[in-house]
Amino acid sequence: MKAAVRRRRNWAGWLFVLPAAAFYVVFVIQPLAMTVQYSLYSWDGIGVATWNGVQNYLRVFTDPDLFAAILNAIKLIVFFSAVPVVLGLAIAATIRRIAASRLALVARTVIFLPQVIPLVAAGITWSWLLSSTGLVNQLLSAIGLESITRAWLGDFSTALPAVGVIGAWVLLGLCTLLLLAGMSKIDPALYEAARLDGAGAFREFFSITLPSLRQEIGVCVTVTVVAALASFDIVYISTQGGPGNASMVPGLEIYYLAFSEREVGLASALAVVLTALVIACALPIQWLTRDRSS
Amino acid sequence: MVVILGGSLAAACAAPGSGNAQPTAAATSAAPMSAAPTCGTEPITLKAYYETGFPITKALSDEFAKQHPNVTWDIREDQFAVITQNAPRVLADDPPDLMRLPQVSELVKNNLLKNLDDYAKVFGWDQWPASQLEQMRLAPGGAVRGEGSLYAMGLNFSMTGVFYNKKLAEQIGMTTPPETLADLDAALAKAKDAGLAPIAQFNGGATGGLAFPLQDLMASYGPPAPINEWIYQKPGATIDTPSNLQATQHLEKWIKAGYFWKDVNAVDYATMMSRFIKGDGLFMFNGDWESGNLDKQMAGNIGFFLMPPAQAGGKRAAMSAPLTFGIGANAKNADCAAAFLNWVATDTQARTIGVEIGGSHPMGPADAPMPTVAAGSVTENTLAAGAQIATDNGAMDFIANATGAIYAKSWTPNLQKLVAGEQTPDGLLKSVQADYQSQVKGG
Numbered sequence: 091m092k093a094a095v096r097r098r099r100n101w102a103g104w105l106f107v108l109p110a111a112a113f114y115v116v117f118v119i120q121p122l123a124m125t126v127q128y129s130l131y132s133w134d135g136i137g138v139a140t141w142n143g144v145q146n147y148l149r150v151f152t153d154p155d156l157f158a159a160i161l162n163a164i165k166l167i168v169f170f171s172a173v174p175v176v177l178g179l180a181i182a183a184t185i186r187r188i189a190a191s192r193l194a195l196v197a198r199t200v201i202f203l204p205q206v207i208p209l210v211a212a213g214i215t216w217s218w219l220l221s222s223t224g225l226v227n228q229l230l231s232a233i234g235l236e237s238i239t240r241a242w243l244g245d246f247s248t249a250l251p252a253v254g255v256i257g258a259w260v261l262l263g264l265c266t267l268l269l270l271a272g273m274s275k276i277d278p279a280l281y282e283a284a285r286l287d288g289a290g291a292f293r294e295f296f297s298i299t300l301p302s303l304r305q306e307i308g309v310c311v312t313v314t315v316v317a318a319l320a321s322f323d324i325v326y327i328s329t330q331g332g333p334g335n336a337s338m339v340p341g342l343e344i345y346y347l348a349f350s351e352r353e354v355g356l357a358s359a360l361a362v363v364l365t366a367l368v369i370a371c372a373l374p375i376q377w378l379t380r381d382r383s384s
Numbered sequence: 385m386v387v388i389l390g391g392s393l394a395a396a397c398a399a400p401g402s403g404n405a406q407p408t409a410a411a412t413s414a415a416p417m418s419a420a421p422t423c424g425t426e427p428i429t430l431k432a433y434y435e436t437g438f439p440i441t442k443a444l445s446d447e448f449a450k451q452h453p454n455v456t457w458d459i460r461e462d463q464f465a466v467i468t469q470n471a472p473r474v475l476a477d478d479p480p481d482l483m484r485l486p487q488v489s490e491l492v493k494n495n496l497l498k499n500l501d502d503y504a505k506v507f508g509w510d511q512w513p514a515s516q517l518e519q520m521r522l523a524p525g526g527a528v529r530g531e532g533s534l535y536a537m538g539l540n541f542s543m544t545g546v547f548y549n550k551k552l553a554e555q556i557g558m559t560t561p562p563e564t565l566a567d568l569d570a571a572l573a574k575a576k577d578a579g580l581a582p583i584a585q586f587n588g589g590a591t592g593g594l595a596f597p598l599q600d601l602m603a604s605y606g607p608p609a610p611i612n613e614w615i616y617q618k619p620g621a622t623i624d625t626p627s628n629l630q631a632t633q634h635l636e637k638w639i640k641a642g643y644f645w646k647d648v649n650a651v652d653y654a655t656m657m658s659r660f661i662k663g664d665g666l667f668m669f670n671g672d673w674e675s676g677n678l679d680k681q682m683a684g685n686i687g688f689f690l691m692p693p694a695q696a697g698g699k700r701a702a703m704s705a706p707l708t709f710g711i712g713a714n715a716k717n718a719d720c721a722a723a724f725l726n727w728v729a730t731d732t733q734a735r736t737i738g739v740e741i742g743g744s745h746p747m748g749p750a751d752a753p754m755p756t757v758a759a760g761s762v763t764e765n766t767l768a769a770g771a772q773i774a775t776d777n778g779a780m781d782f783i784a785n786a787t788g789a790i791y792a793k794s795w796t797p798n799l800q801k802l803v804a805g806e807q808t809p810d811g812l813l814k815s816v817q818a819d820y821q822s823q824v825k826g827g
Contacts, residue, residue, distance in 0.1 A: 137493070244648075244650025332588065
């Protein structure tokens with residue numbers, strides 16, 4: 091009797107989930123499955139496709155241009171992930187110490203602002219700042235560094251780092267805000283105890299703040315690593331992958347392959363590889379940073 | 385829900401694309417057309433898909449509707465890049481009567497465009513200078529361009545060459561346009577010595593604008609025919625020829641001499657135009673679609689000449705391409721759209737609009753009346769250049785149009801590398817040829 095009731099309840103639960111599940115299947119699972127299917131064909135997007143087996147996947151790993159795009163995405167992790175998280179920790183710790191002052195509010199707003207601005211607008215602004223006559227070069231010239239001025243986004247050695255700087259600027263605000271929220275949850279008694287034991291600001295930071303923020307850091311790293319690997323808009327607006335593929339990333343390459351070159355199969359294969367790469371990076375981060383106490 | 389899911393899953397098991405209605409090559413009508421098609425007298429709505437930023441299409445459409453009161457237009461506009469991406473889908477799902485076309489090989493291969501041979505016969509387009517229509521002809525299956533059936537029609541055809549700033553030219557003592565490549569080299573060196581920027585050009589992002597001077601140099605060192613064969617995908621054609629190598633080496637010499645802006649790899653087309661108009665740059669390799677604009681913005685200060693040949697007295701050549709429009713294979717009002725295309729080339733008023741607003745030479749018979757243009761304007765220069773190219777038989781399509789992806793994926797990165805000193809002239813041609821072969825084979 092009891093078992094029957096429970097079973098009926100389970101059924102009712104599934105019924106409530108059904109609308110959401112249907113949407114998930116139609117708009118997430120099905121496109122994913124179709125992408126996997128397309129990746130096994132050679133298809134121009136219009137005519138009848140021909141079976142291609144794993145040929146597309148072989149090309150993803152053997153075509154130096156495609157593989158270089160994947161490597162570029164991995165290099166971008168330094169800028170999109172490491173810089174915002176480390177800098178975000180420092181900024182959040184500083185803001186927390188001056189939390190009561192009006193300056194903290196201003197600082198929070200200014201740092202979060204890039205998150206509010208549409209990425210396309212940010213990309214255009216930065217391409218002006220980084221142009222050969224832009225503000226960055228003007229400042230460098232003003233302090234006597236004219237010799238290193240250049241068109242930052244048009245130079246082979248600096249295009250990818252320049253894109254990375256834009257990404258770091260965008261993501262710094264998000265990380266700072268998340269970490270700041272995490273810090274406000276830490277019991278102030280811990281700090282008081284530490285101070286009584288004679289700990290300084292650095293000791294406080296490494297012994298209390300950092301360990302307590304494990305989960306927040308995990309979220310920051312996951313979000314920013316995914317943003318680096320799947321980057322598209324910043325690159326598309328600022329360099330379009332140029333010069334000479336120096337800043338090409340998989341997201342942009344997939345778009346070019348599918349819509350300009352009409353190699354839907356190869357584009358899908360690269361998309362599947364990218365998805366696998368994102369999952370392969372995100373899962374260990376989740377595992378490393380999950381809360382072990384619970 | 386289950387039904388929808390089941391249906392889409394079933395569809396997912398078949399090969400992609402097999403579920404779409406596949407247009408088949410329309411059998412040419414059994415009996416040839418007896419009379420030239422018209423738009424009739426009944427109210428008719430022409431569905432058009434145009435490129436944003438070309439006022440000529442709108443002006444021509446308005447004038448056509450004025451002369452044919454039963455015709456109304458339903459016009460949709462997009463950027464060219466968007467049209468390129470959407471063309472196959474739009475033509476398959478919702479074919480417009482008239483559409484601005486990107487590179488057509490793939491569209492013809494998939495039977496998405498109407499074969500215009502019957503119209504050409506009945507309207508007499510086949511009596512026009514053959515070079516006007518050559519680029520829009522495709523062999524069966526769309527494999528080779530430049531021969532076969534007509535699949536598109538131009539509203540006018542553009543002409544490229546070298547624009548120059550007359551005031552800056554005076555400054556270095558250049559009173560007449562260069563007659564040979566050596567003259568041009570001398571002028572460039574003088575400009576550099578005088579502290580001027582010798583060449584205004586773009587080469588940033590995904591748009592390798594050095595393809596303009598490069599192809600001009602190719603045509604300066606060698607004949608245009610082999611270049612066209614390569615663009616048309618004739619079997620065995622190669623871009624890696626001795627004269628093209630000389631041309632690429634010459635371009636490299638210009639780069640190393642500092643004739644281009646230092647940040648040329650970060651300059652896009654719009655930036656180049658605004659800098660050149662402001663007086664930053666003596667020469668600019670570009671096309672007559674800017675003639676009207678330059679006449680307005682640099683009135684009296686702008687000149688144009690065709691790329692000079694390497695040998696004195698040699699023939700001139702130029703990239704020259706029609707502004708192509710096509711008719712959907714399953715378009716509802718194909719006859720009326722064809723009548724419009726014929727009207728654009730033959731109606732006096734339409735030809736005037738083509739020159740005054742489009743800035744380029746109209747299509748049509750060689751002896752068709754030409755509208756008068758202001759004496760001394762750059763538009764007059766470019767129209768005269770068009771006539772010389774016709775006598776020298778020097779029209780070329782763009783090397784960027786050889787395949788759908790060759791520009792973005794091969795020319796652009798390689799030219800950017802050449803600027804940065806990361807590619808050699810020989811390596812550039814070999815790399816482009818390798819990409820071309822894989823694209824021709826794969827596509």
